[in-house]
Amino acid sequence: MGDASMRGRGQGTRKGLLSGIAHCAECEATVHLRTRRTEARGLLRKIYGCDNGHASAPAEWLDDQVGKAIVRRLLSPAGIYAFSHAEDAGESRTGAVLRAANLRAQLDEVADSYADGEITRAQMARASSRMRADLEVTEKEAQRAYLPTPLGTIDGPASALAAWRRDDMPLDERRAVVLYLLEAVEIHRRTKGVRIATKHVTMKWRKW
Numbered sequence: 001m002g003d004a005s006m007r008g009r010g011q012g013t014r015k016g017l018l019s020g021i022a023h024c025a026e027c028e029a030t031v032h033l034r035t036r037r038t039e040a041r042g043l044l045r046k047i048y049g050c051d052n053g054h055a056s057a058p059a060e061w062l063d064d065q066v067g068k069a070i071v072r073r074l075l076s077p078a079g080i081y082a083f084s085h086a087e088d089a090g091e092s093r094t095g096a097v098l099r100a101a102n103l104r105a106q107l108d109e110v111a112d113s114y115a116d117g118e119i120t121r122a123q124m125a126r127a128s129s130r131m132r133a134d135l136e137v138t139e140k141e142a143q144r145a146y147l148p149t150p151l152g153t154i155d156g157p158a159s160a161l162a163a164w165r166r167d168d169m170p171l172d173e174r175r176a177v178v179l180y181l182l183e184a185v186e187i188h189r190r191t192k193g194v195r196i197a198t199k200h201v202t203m204k205w206r207k208w
């Protein structure tokens with residue numbers, strides 16, 4: 001399971017805006033939060049990384065990039081269209097898409113707990129198999145054609161933008177907005193020592 005010292009031991013919440021949502025361009029695995037000590041000053045910082053150590057991005061930086069892109073999107077004709085189009089969409093899919101992303105993040109957390117020695121292998125296996133079964137059902141549900149607006153209180157791009165800019169918007173609601181607008185957030189592998197830049201991240205917007 002990799003290096004336990006790089007995992008989120010005792011970090012409280014282990015779910016970030018893009019945990020179980022963004023993925024590694026190399027192996028397609030979804031990324032989750034890890035804590036890494038910087039080489040220069042030995043400071044702790046949070047990164048998103050895949051289990052195979054390919055791609056990573058500083059969590060604060062990536063959350064910020066995605067946040068800014070979402071604001072731009074909500075101000076653009078495509079963002080406005082996304083919400084107006086959703087008005088007459090049928091079946092609820094966003095709920096299922098969000099539940100699936102949360103299940104993937106929980107699976108990562110269980111693996112982390114095992115790596116940190118907080119639970120036994122048997123406990124991990126039990127919890128994981130239950131979650132995988134749930135995930136299978138949820139992902140089928142998530143594959144339906146339409147996405148209605150993610151939240152009852154969001155009925156258009158203006159209210160989405162206002163909600164996004166509010167400091168108190170709950171994490172799960174933010175995750176719902178990300179999933180509603182973005183089909184994929186992909187992190188590309190970098191050569192060691194190369195500073196992360198926007199070219200290392202690909203965002204794919206949903207087509208409406």
Ligand SMILES: [Zn+2]
Pocket residue numbers: 024025026027028029050051052053054055
């Ligand atoms: Zn990977």
